[in-house]
Amino acid sequence: MRRAYLLAGVALTLTSAWAVAQDAPESLLPKMFQDPAPAPSPTPTSRATAAPAASSSDSSGNPAAPRAVSTPVVQALPGNATGQAAQTQQQDGELALTRLPTLEEIEKMTPDDFEELLGSKIQLDMPPAARRSMEQVGMLADGEGGLPAASLAGQNPMLVELALSSNRGALVSRWGHILLRRALVSRLQAPAGMEPQQFAALRIGLLLRMGEIDAARAVLQDIDIDNYTPTLGELAMRTYERTADFTGLCPVMATQGKLRDDPQWDVAKAICEAFRGNSSSALSKLERDRRTGKMDNIDMLLAQKYAGAAGKARRAVTIEWDKVEGMTPWRYGLTIGTGMEPPARLMNKASVQYDYTNALAPMVSLQRRAASSDRAAAAGILSNAAMVDLYSQVYADTDITGDFQDAAESLRDAYTLQSPDSRLAAMQALWNSASDPASGYARKVLTAAAAARMPASEDYADNAASLITSMLSAGFDANAMRWSSVVEKGSPAWGLLALVSKDGSRSVDAGDLDRYIDDDESANKRKAAFLVAGLAGLGRLGENDVSRYSNDLSLELAGSTRWTTAIDSAAGRGDAASVVLLMGFGMQGSNWQRMTPRYLYHIISALRQVGMEAEARMIAAEAVGRA
Numbered sequence: 001m002r003r004a005y006l007l008a009g010v011a012l013t014l015t016s017a018w019a020v021a022q023d024a025p026e027s028l029l030p031k032m033f034q035d036p037a038p039a040p041s042p043t044p045t046s047r048a049t050a051a052p053a054a055s056s057s058d059s060s061g062n063p064a065a066p067r068a069v070s071t072p073v074v075q076a077l078p079g080n081a082t083g084q085a086a087q088t089q090q091q092d093g094e095l096a097l098t099r100l101p102t103l104e105e106i107e108k109m110t111p112d113d114f115e116e117l118l119g120s121k122i123q124l125d126m127p128p129a130a131r132r133s134m135e136q137v138g139m140l141a142d143g144e145g146g147l148p149a150a151s152l153a154g155q156n157p158m159l160v161e162l163a164l165s166s167n168r169g170a171l172v173s174r175w176g177h178i179l180l181r182r183a184l185v186s187r188l189q190a191p192a193g194m195e196p197q198q199f200a201a202l203r204i205g206l207l208l209r210m211g212e213i214d215a216a217r218a219v220l221q222d223i224d225i226d227n228y229t230p231t232l233g234e235l236a237m238r239t240y241e242r243t244a245d246f247t248g249l250c251p252v253m254a255t256q257g258k259l260r261d262d263p264q265w266d267v268a269k270a271i272c273e274a275f276r277g278n279s280s281s282a283l284s285k286l287e288r289d290r291r292t293g294k295m296d297n298i299d300m301l302l303a304q305k306y307a308g309a310a311g312k313a314r315r316a317v318t319i320e321w322d323k324v325e326g327m328t329p330w331r332y333g334l335t336i337g338t339g340m341e342p343p344a345r346l347m348n349k350a351s352v353q354y355d356y357t358n359a360l361a362p363m364v365s366l367q368r369r370a371a372s373s374d375r376a377a378a379a380g381i382l383s384n385a386a387m388v389d390l391y392s393q394v395y396a397d398t399d400i401t402g403d404f405q406d407a408a409e410s411l412r413d414a415y416t417l418q419s420p421d422s423r424l425a426a427m428q429a430l431w432n433s434a435s436d437p438a439s440g441y442a443r444k445v446l447t448a449a450a451a452a453r454m455p456a457s458e459d460y461a462d463n464a465a466s467l468i469t470s471m472l473s474a475g476f477d478a479n480a481m482r483w484s485s486v487v488e489k490g491s492p493a494w495g496l497l498a499l500v501s502k503d504g505s506r507s508v509d510a511g512d513l514d515r516y517i518d519d520d521e522s523a524n525k526r527k528a529a530f531l532v533a534g535l536a537g538l539g540r541l542g543e544n545d546v547s548r549y550s551n552d553l554s555l556e557l558a559g560s561t562r563w564t565t566a567i568d569s570a571a572g573r574g575d576a577a578s579v580v581l582l583m584g585f586g587m588q589g590s591n592w593q594r595m596t597p598r599y600l601y602h603i604i605s606a607l608r609q610v611g612m613e614a615e616a617r618m619i620a621a622e623a624v625g626r627a
Contacts, residue, residue, distance in 0.1 A: 136189055170352075183580040200223060240333075378439070452476040473625075496625060507540055533555065539605075567582040600619075
């Protein structure tokens, strides 16, 4: 019975398409209103090429009627299977079927085969002027703050691949994260010997591991879909599931639906089919896939709920998390994409990547975004302006109460109160309410602009180090330098200003540095060690002083590894892009305890040599402020 229904349905579809492809339909008007039939035109006599002139009449003497013989152009069905139904291209450009396919042929056909058979398959028809070249891929040109396009064109492709693929994405430095992100989104040429698609895929993959999902999507969308490879298709899936925007995959599915063949790809294709208007059939397919166990039950139910938001075939789907043991990007994207909130027991065990997603997701509640914003700001994903905007929305929402509303009110006081004492007290309330060192630094990012408005006065000298750290977290180095005449030499605040001063020609007084080292109370004098490494990298200590402090503090600044040799070599030939990639490789870690003074010294020195002294100064100051 099913075979009969299938044959009848397809026959109706194909015969309908056949009928549409014929000549103009017969008029239904009475004959008196129809146009008169045109006068018959004389039939042209076919010109004989092989027969003699006497052949113009047959043996009986009657004139021979001219015959026009044409050979139809037959195009086989997709798959090129013998005996399948065919199409013929008519002169008016329409398609007409020469015969109906058999039931066995129909059963073997895929939806793409049906589209091609009926002439409804989407074809790329982009004019050459609108196509984007793969020669340079990215979103930041050289004049917009990006790296020069040819920065890596002449580099060893194996070294570039190693630096990008081996980076896990977690950097100890906020400023190092920002610099690496800028390099990855630059409009760059691929190294000679590396395919442009592979180079773009390596960059997009690292951006995703860094939590920079918006930047990854921007670079991905700079590539025309017809240039996608299976690897780029996988990255597109990962990008759009992290942004909870599965409909972003639909243009890829429409033109490159066969790019991959895995359960997630097939389910995403069904979701896109629902949003194309075929919601009933898409939901039916998702239900069949759920019953056959194509993916875990929770994954299929979430997909049904997402697809059910399209069209008229709305279906109530109950999501139960009791038997679910873990959270995945697929589950999380579908959950927040449908307006639900994932269970707290699963999120408490989830990685920090979900906090980065939360902080950037507009569909997530303000409370959850604020709770995740500290980690995102400390990592370098959120800027001071983004943090202030977020807490401004929290303040304006009267339905939000508790700690986040209190923090929003304290932030408002830190910016708007008239008394500097009151503004400082509001900032200290935010700093002291942080739950861990990373959150404490994120709160300093939040108050950076407010700290920059504080008057440089001896009345606040005791709090100068915290205020300067807050300013430098957002790059307010000019405001920070106003305190140089206020802070005491050899103090913690003096150490920060010694690093960020733009007067690189002036060496640091050894006596002031000795006083700083003696007064340093950090574990193993890590602040002093990072200060010496930073000053040495910036060229603000003499060679004898560098050697002496390196020996006194057991820093081993003169030691070398394969990584230090590589970054020093890149700096020596002025290769800024390679220096940035190697910097990111060397700064991997969850906190500053994973960074050594020797690596910091080589990073700061290399950045200074390739013309990135501003970034070098910010990284060095951050190391001392967060040690």
